[in-house]
Amino acid sequence: MPPVIDINKCKGCRKCYNNCPGDLFVFHPRQKLPELRYPDECWHCGTCRMDCPEEAISIVFPMEML
Amino acid sequence: MKAEKKIFHTDVLVVGGGVAGCMAAIAAHDGGAEVLILEKAAVVRSGDAGAGNDHFLANLNSGEEWDTDEAFARYYVRLSQGLIDVDIARNLHLRRIGEIIERLESYGIEMRDRSTDTFIRTKSFGQPGPYYINFKGKHLKPALATQLRKRKIPVINRASVTGLICDGKQVLGAMGFNVRTGEFYEARAKATILAVGDATRLWPNPSGLAFNTWMSPFNNGVGYVTAYKAGAELANMEIAAVTVVPKGFSAAGLNAFTGMGGYLWNSSGERYMQKYHPMGEGAPRNTLALGTFREYSEGRGPCYIDVRHLSKDALSHLTNNLLPVDKDTLVMYIEQKGLRLDRDLLEVGVSEMQMAGFTGSVSGIVIDRTGKSTIDRLYAAGACTVPSFALSGAFATGYSVGEETARVCRDSSRFDSGCEEQVAGEMERVYAPYNRAQGVNYKKFEDRLRQIMGDYVGYVRNERGIETGIGKLEELGQRVDEIKAENLHELMRTLEFQDLLLVGKIVAKSALARRESRMGLSHLRADYPSTDEGSFKDMTIVKAGPRGIEVSLRPTVDNTGRI
Numbered sequence: 001m002p003p004v005i006d007i008n009k010c011k012g013c014r015k016c017y018n019n020c021p022g023d024l025f026v027f028h029p030r031q032k033l034p035e036l037r038y039p040d041e042c043w044h045c046g047t048c049r050m051d052c053p054e055e056a057i058s059i060v061f062p063m064e065m066l
Numbered sequence: 067m068k069a070e071k072k073i074f075h076t077d078v079l080v081v082g083g084g085v086a087g088c089m090a091a092i093a094a095h096d097g098g099a100e101v102l103i104l105e106k107a108a109v110v111r112s113g114d115a116g117a118g119n120d121h122f123l124a125n126l127n128s129g130e131e132w133d134t135d136e137a138f139a140r141y142y143v144r145l146s147q148g149l150i151d152v153d154i155a156r157n158l159h160l161r162r163i164g165e166i167i168e169r170l171e172s173y174g175i176e177m178r179d180r181s182t183d184t185f186i187r188t189k190s191f192g193q194p195g196p197y198y199i200n201f202k203g204k205h206l207k208p209a210l211a212t213q214l215r216k217r218k219i220p221v222i223n224r225a226s227v228t229g230l231i232c233d234g235k236q237v238l239g240a241m242g243f244n245v246r247t248g249e250f251y252e253a254r255a256k257a258t259i260l261a262v263g264d265a266t267r268l269w270p271n272p273s274g275l276a277f278n279t280w281m282s283p284f285n286n287g288v289g290y291v292t293a294y295k296a297g298a299e300l301a302n303m304e305i306a307a308v309t310v311v312p313k314g315f316s317a318a319g320l321n322a323f324t325g326m327g328g329y330l331w332n333s334s335g336e337r338y339m340q341k342y343h344p345m346g347e348g349a350p351r352n353t354l355a356l357g358t359f360r361e362y363s364e365g366r367g368p369c370y371i372d373v374r375h376l377s378k379d380a381l382s383h384l385t386n387n388l389l390p391v392d393k394d395t396l397v398m399y400i401e402q403k404g405l406r407l408d409r410d411l412l413e414v415g416v417s418e419m420q421m422a423g424f425t426g427s428v429s430g431i432v433i434d435r436t437g438k439s440t441i442d443r444l445y446a447a448g449a450c451t452v453p454s455f456a457l458s459g460a461f462a463t464g465y466s467v468g469e470e471t472a473r474v475c476r477d478s479s480r481f482d483s484g485c486e487e488q489v490a491g492e493m494e495r496v497y498a499p500y501n502r503a504q505g506v507n508y509k510k511f512e513d514r515l516r517q518i519m520g521d522y523v524g525y526v527r528n529e530r531g532i533e534t535g536i537g538k539l540e541e542l543g544q545r546v547d548e549i550k551a552e553n554l555h556e557l558m559r560t561l562e563f564q565d566l567l568l569v570g571k572i573v574a575k576s577a578l579a580r581r582e583s584r585m586g587l588s589h590l591r592a593d594y595p596s597t598d599e600g601s602f603k604d605m606t607i608v609k610a611g612p613r614g615i616e617v618s619l620r621p622t623v624d625n626t627g628r629i
Binding site: 018019020021022023037038040041042043044045046047049050051059060061062064065066 | 107108110111112113116117204224245246273274275276277278279282283284314315317393394395398399402403555558559
């Protein structure tokens, strides 16, 4: 699962949802939380991590890549 | 679903808001044109350079012999083995490099080292001198997005273009849909610029993860496909890109490792690249890939990159300024592997194949000295064109072509109507996989496409194999109506797959026509293992004909002497 969101840090700003080049996140407006819906399609580009103002996202590489 | 349709009219329509598209839009706007960008992702982070880039290819005319325009043009020709018309590169790219660097600095992109106010330059990939400016390009896309905002250039993000409006003679605009809202777009323009990047996900990935690609996995060759369907020519589509990457992670960064003086070792402790090229690890990319492929296939793998011998300062530059900028997550990856570059070797392997607009790329949409394709009112810029030449090429060709389209629009007042049936037909085609009652997921088909390409049109090719592959691609094509998209995201991927399938067929047909081997693993024919400079100093040209994909050979023009 490449991007891992720390929901305790996330403030629901939608930056990851808005900026992901692969359209891999969905956003749940009621809970104000993003969800990584398509982990298999991740490029591991780091956009979500870089652009998260709360530093709530870390990239965890799947075992096939390590 | 019954989709809503939105119609736009503009002077210049830019399809794709990566580096080339943003620069084209800026130049067209500044030239007085009304501009619209349709972008599949979001301009702030889209394209091959979306998450950053650390190296900008440039000559600077510093007085050194290797730093002149002529020397740079000769390098350009040598790397592309003459399969491009360097005169086009000169007009759209080479002559504008200095001006583009100044422009980027005015956008707040730090091209120089702040403490010394000079360019840090490194050398790799067979360059006669240090042509790569190491720069702080982590946020270059946000900087370009700011420039679009400043100019109030309209951008529609999440707008996936699927086809061009074309009356058979000229292109009148483009069509597509919004991958989040499902709206259909009909955008009519005086000039249309394709700036949609390359095509990945077409061959098997060594990690087994299809989206773990070197260039962006979200680039699906829509530029090649839409241009081809409109009747435009493509060139050298059999020549794929292959590189050397960390084993398991198809990350950019090879130029940083080799540019800083890294060594490549095989399992016997031999610096194997010295066998393959006098410049060793400084060899051109395709030679590095071929050498590494040979080491593995002849049983001397695993292979490794080694930077332990670098000075503390050099290692710090590599790990702090280069690697995390070229690929934001590469340093994290190395850490998660449990490695330290000052202490350990990093295992490397040969990447997946892809169509990529990297330095020296010779495949893509044919354009002339103005950036126009072989169809009227259709232009192209960046990685989807020949020649393209990576990031620096995307910046410069994008800007040049944007300027040209603004100039053309000043003399034209036409917004053509017509082709309504074509638009209605595209609308039908686009939503069909979504409206279908049942079917299978696109992934099954895309996996099969990669399997066929890997088995028959892969690293090592021959006539019988390619013909078998073409047959299997045709069979796969007859079954595309079995795909069901459950939502708009899957619809986007399903349509991407359909484009990739056509790119695959084009690649295979072109590979059949080039009866020689060229550029290492880019096109290696086991039945024609030598490079044939006599008969094949030619471009393969692909065009849609009455019998489908037609391939011909066209001699290249040697314009080196004119520079």
